[in-house]
Amino acid sequence: MKPKCVVLLSGGLDSSTLLAYLLAEGYDCLPIGFRYGQRHTKELTYAAAIAQHYNVPFKVIDLTALKDILPSAQTNDAIEIPEGHYADSNMKLTVTPNRNMIMLSIATAYAITSKASRVAYAAHKGDYAIYPDCRTAFIRPMREALEYCDYERLHLLTPFICDSKADIVLRGINLRVPYKFTWSCYNGREKACGKCGTCVERLEAFSKNSIEDPLAYEDREYWKTVIAQRKGNE
Amino acid sequence: MKPKCVVLLSGGLDSSTLLAYLLAEGYDCLPIGFRYGQRHTKELTYAAAIAQHYNVPFKVIDLTALKDILPSAQTNDAIEIPEGHYADSNMKLTVTPNRNMIMLSIATAYAITSKASRVAYAAHKGDYAIYPDCRTAFIRPMREALEYCDYERLHLLTPFICDSKADIVLRGINLRVPYKFTWSCYNGREKACGKCGTCVERLEAFSKNSIEDPLAYEDREYWKTVIAQRKGNE
Secondary structure, X not given: OOOEEEEEOOOOHHHHHHHHHHHHOOOEEEEEEEEOOOOOOHHHHHHHHHHHHOOOOOEEEEOHHHHHHOOOOOOOOOOOOOEXXXXXXXXXXXXXXXXXXXXXXXXXXXXXXXXXXXXXXXXXXXXXXXOHHHOHHHHHHHHHHHHHOOOOOOEEEOOOOOOXXXXXXXXXXXXXXOHHHOOOOOOXXXXXOOOEHHHXXXXXXXXXXXXXXXXXXXXOOHHHHHHHHHHHHO | OOOEEEEEOOOOHHHHHHHHHHHHOOOEEEEEEEEOOOXXXXXXXXXXXXXHHOOOOOEEEEOHHHHHHOOOOOOOOOOOOOEOOXXXXXXXXXXXOOHHHHXXXXXXXXXXXXXXXXXXXXXXXXXXOOOHHHOHHHHHHHHHHHHHOOOOOOEEEOOOOOOXXXXXXXXXXXXXXXXXXXXXOOOOOOOEOOOEHHHHHHHHHHHHOOOOOOOOEOOOOHHHHHHHHHHHHO
């Protein structure tokens, strides 16, 4: 019997690639997503499409009751989504407090209830700069907490922890991940904006692999200016 | 300025004593409670009364959306609350999967949002036997995860970790905790049942301190039979 693994699936590039990767590794995957008042709830529609593509059941948990204790530009329409590079300090506006611990703890409860022995999330090297709860200093104790939170040990998998965004795109291309079904943009408009931190990072990652991102963008060139400016500042 | 501390407050004996203890220690306390489909939601009314008694704001978070992934005798009316001693193996029916990690992670988000540097919960020695997420093996890595989940360090306080239930009652008596405003029983009826694991444990703890529990019980004597039986089995 295949080992069961609960996978945090946001509908973004990283977690969708993670799902594809774990399926290829032979796991029986149970993706889980969260509605927490993010303005880009559109990503959950994409997550559902990815789950359907891979024929796995997608569980969505409604955490909108937490909206007032999880303020950030991701959840508050009154705060403008900052434009520019992902690692810039103004991107801290997009950090939702303790988001990953909350999601992992609920995913772990779902794992216990579903008799899954693994929980996975797509923390990666590119996230360190801005998200404290993607750092190895956070992941290591969380891994241990998962081992002892129940009668049976649970394992936290973070296979992309040493990868850059470009590395993840390369993995995904090899795994034939249908990236047209993934959504990264923090603005939940018709097309991806191309200007928020996550759009800039995504377009750069595809470019590094000399591959065209299949998603439609409002501005497909802006990211080049941002990267050039950062190089100029270094 | 007093340091701010978010306190998990269920309305039970342990967490109410913890709140009194932390206030006496000089913390500016922000108690937080959770509605997660427990049949003893009555405890939240008691938690609100305790918070009012101490004149601190009480925050209630609605997690009923998680009900289907948090099954236990605490949340499912179809499962009978087991009677007997707290440490008996049938008490595992009352374990809600990963409850403490979920509550601590949300309490931590609330701490970050409220600029509190501490999060406290009333894990104690009596809980080890049955609740995996009250063991030091779980608390130690959680403490470390809290230190690294945000830009600033957060501290997890568990001052009752070496206490028995009777020790906590003794602390509470000295702190003049109004125990009539606390609710422990897993059955949410008019009076506390006196037969569920937590009623038995509570009545025993008061008895060990030669003090009468001010709460009204359906059966105030049953616990003695349970304790005598356990002694007979040892």
